[in-house]
Amino acid sequence: MFGIFETLREKLRRTDVYKSIFRHAYQDTQRNRALQILDNVFLHLHPVRVSRHATNVGYTWGMGGITFLLFIVLTVTGVILMFYYRPAAEYAYDDMKYLMNDVAFGPLMRNMHRWAAHAMVITVMLHMFRVFLTGSYKPPRQFNWVIGVFLLTLTLFLSFTGYLLPWDQLAIWAVTVGTNMARATPLLGHEGPFGAELGMKVNNDVRFVLLGGTQVGPPTLLRFYVLHCIFLPLIGSVLMIVHFWRVRKDGGISGPESETKKN
Amino acid sequence: MDHLLGILTKPDNVPIVLMLALIIFYTTYSFRKARRNDRREGSEEADLGDKVQVWPNLVKVEFLAALVVMAILTVWSITLNAPLEQPANPSLTPNPSKAPWYFLGLQEILVYFDPWIAGVTIPTLIILGLCAIPYIDINPKGNGYYTFKERRFAILTFCFGFLVLWVSLIVLGTFFRGPGWNLFLPWQEWDTHRVVALTNIDWSELFGVPTHRVDDSLNPAAMAIGTITILAWFSLGALYYVWKRKGDVLRRLGPVRYTIIAALFLIMMALPVKIILRLVLNVKYILVTPWFNI
Ligand code: HEM
Numbered sequence: 001m002f003g004i005f006e007t008l009r010e011k012l013r014r015t016d017v018y019k020s021i022f023r024h025a026y027q028d029t030q031r032n033r034a035l036q037i038l039d040n041v042f043l044h045l046h047p048v049r050v051s052r053h054a055t056n057v058g059y060t061w062g063m064g065g066i067t068f069l070l071f072i073v074l075t076v077t078g079v080i081l082m083f084y085y086r087p088a089a090e091y092a093y094d095d096m097k098y099l100m101n102d103v104a105f106g107p108l109m110r111n112m113h114r115w116a117a118h119a120m121v122i123t124v125m126l127h128m129f130r131v132f133l134t135g136s137y138k139p140p141r142q143f144n145w146v147i148g149v150f151l152l153t154l155t156l157f158l159s160f161t162g163y164l165l166p167w168d169q170l171a172i173w174a175v176t177v178g179t180n181m182a183r184a185t186p187l188l189g190h191e192g193p194f195g196a197e198l199g200m201k202v203n204n205d206v207r208f209v210l211l212g213g214t215q216v217g218p219p220t221l222l223r224f225y226v227l228h229c230i231f232l233p234l235i236g237s238v239l240m241i242v243h244f245w246r247v248r249k250d251g252g253i254s255g256p257e258s259e260t261k262k263n
Numbered sequence: 264m265d266h267l268l269g270i271l272t273k274p275d276n277v278p279i280v281l282m283l284a285l286i287i288f289y290t291t292y293s294f295r296k297a298r299r300n301d302r303r304e305g306s307e308e309a310d311l312g313d314k315v316q317v318w319p320n321l322v323k324v325e326f327l328a329a330l331v332v333m334a335i336l337t338v339w340s341i342t343l344n345a346p347l348e349q350p351a352n353p354s355l356t357p358n359p360s361k362a363p364w365y366f367l368g369l370q371e372i373l374v375y376f377d378p379w380i381a382g383v384t385i386p387t388l389i390i391l392g393l394c395a396i397p398y399i400d401i402n403p404k405g406n407g408y409y410t411f412k413e414r415r416f417a418i419l420t421f422c423f424g425f426l427v428l429w430v431s432l433i434v435l436g437t438f439f440r441g442p443g444w445n446l447f448l449p450w451q452e453w454d455t456h457r458v459v460a461l462t463n464i465d466w467s468e469l470f471g472v473p474t475h476r477v478d479d480s481l482n483p484a485a486m487a488i489g490t491i492t493i494l495a496w497f498s499l500g501a502l503y504y505v506w507k508r509k510g511d512v513l514r515r516l517g518p519v520r521y522t523i524i525a526a527l528f529l530i531m532m533a534l535p536v537k538i539i540l541r542l543v544l545n546v547k548y549i550l551v552t553p554w555f556n557i
Contacts, residue, residue: 037322046317100347115278115336137397138400142398153390156365168351184383
């Protein structure tokens with residue numbers, strides 16, 4: 001019975017198509033293990049070999065990796081949500097209702113998008129906490145920490161802009177409270193120190209630019225939608241690429257030995 | 264009691280309960296690790312310094328972690344619906360109106376500072392301060408392993424900022440703030456009509472100097488007291504410098520790095536000081552000027 005599968009698999013492995021996709025067999029040799037990493041565009045983000053403590057969850061908590069995983073989950077579920085959602089004040093809320101009540105797997109997709117977003121904010125903070133506690137921002141990784149801070153800010157902005165999109169009471173008032181702060185920006189907000197002196201009014205200051213109006217309204221929805229679905233994820237992806245590249249270039253995950261090597 | 268359960272299991276509050284659990288766990292866990300490392304010769308991480316192959320050693324861990332995260336996320340998403348309240352209505356303000364949970368620490372600070380400080384200056388300084396950390400902390404020790412002994416000041420300062428000023432203020436804002444942004448215990452029913460009498464006074468008025476003169480113009484004496492107080496606070500940094508400048512630490516830091524550290528540190532510590540002044544003495548402003556108040 002199983003002999004048939006065995007033979008079929010052997011036959012399959014010898015076809016031109018299979019060999020063109022998978023370059024090598026699954027042998028447990030040093031060389032093959034190295035090739036598994038090197039010949040795969042995704043896996044070769046990793047070096048071929050790392051020190052043992054870098055694979056220890058107790059050291060990194062896996063938090064950077066989990067943050068990245070959540071970002072991918074958010075991209076996938078987010079694209080699906082975009083099929084059903086129109087960022088206009090007269091449609092947005094009804095589209096959410098429709099998604100929650102009438103779309104197959106709609107609630108699952110929206111819930112997963114919501115909870116993964118909250119989770120990502122938590123994991124990115126924990127990741128930063130871990131990096132701090134292991135002193136991993138010290139030379140040569142100083143600049144990667146700075147890129148990390150930008151990623152943290154971006155994660156918060158992504159979450160904040162997404163919060164408005166359901167266009168319910170929770171959404172507009174949370175965003176109203178958040179963006180009201182911008183009135184008080186020194187120099188650039190109409191209620192901030194020296195704002196009025198510089199000619200800032202409710203309809204030309206930094207908050208007005210952010211909202212596209214004097215209060216959270218339909219133009220704000222469109223603005224936040226574009227920021228949330230295009231601009232911020234794009235910048236985030238670029239920064240993540242740089243972040244991962246730098247982890248490699250800075251000699252992999254930090255460890256006690258890198259300190260002595262540098263000096 | 265129902266109120267407590269309600270507030271803890273409100274869909275958008277579940278992540279905060281989760282965060283709190285994770286933070287308590289990881290803080291304890293890493294401080295234990297640090298203590299073990301501090302007591303032994305060389306770190307535990309150094310014992311694991313040999314090289315292993317990423318395939319399968321690391322890929323295996325990543326795969327397992329991904330499975331666990333996806334399993335949790337799937338169960339969470341099946342069992343708990345994301346909130347969808349009444350349609351947006353700009354003329355119906357809910358009470359309390361809360362920002363998204365990760366900004367509740369900042370919203371809490373709004374009680375103690377004007378929006379230009381709480382909503383703009385402090386977030387900006389947090390971001391700039393975080394970016395500055397690798398360049399102002401030049402202690403070469405404690406790179407790549409858990410330790411406490413070798414970087415006491417750095418770790419205590421960061422933990423104070425992160426655990427006390429960021430995380431616990433978020434918890435306060437989520438679970439202890441109700442209508443009118445008044446304080447309620449988590450199991451206390453929210454009373455929308457509660458009015459808390461505002462008896463706030465300004466710093467100079469503690470010394471009998473009114474902020475405004477009889478004709479309602481600003482009192483220069485009050486402004487002088489405020490300005491002197493703030494200058495005195497920041498001159499603590501200068502005093503410490505004069506006192507310790509011969510010491511190893513300050514010599515290595517140099518004046519520029521020291522100034523940045525001292526300024527960031529004193530600004531951060533001004534926050535709890537102002538919170539205490541408000542809670543204990545009802546102090547509203549330290550300094551009132553025609554353009555801004557502190
Ligand atoms: C979207 C956000 C982020 C993603 C996806 C991300 C991802 C990662 C990953 C996968 C690693 C490898 C090691 C690990 O998993 O811990 C890493 C390392 C690192 N991250 Fe992040 N990160 C993010 C945000 C941040 C933030 C907010 C900071 C700090 C402020 C930061 C600073 C660093 C540093 C310094 C390293 C090197 C750590 C070491 O060598 O031990 N990252 N990051």
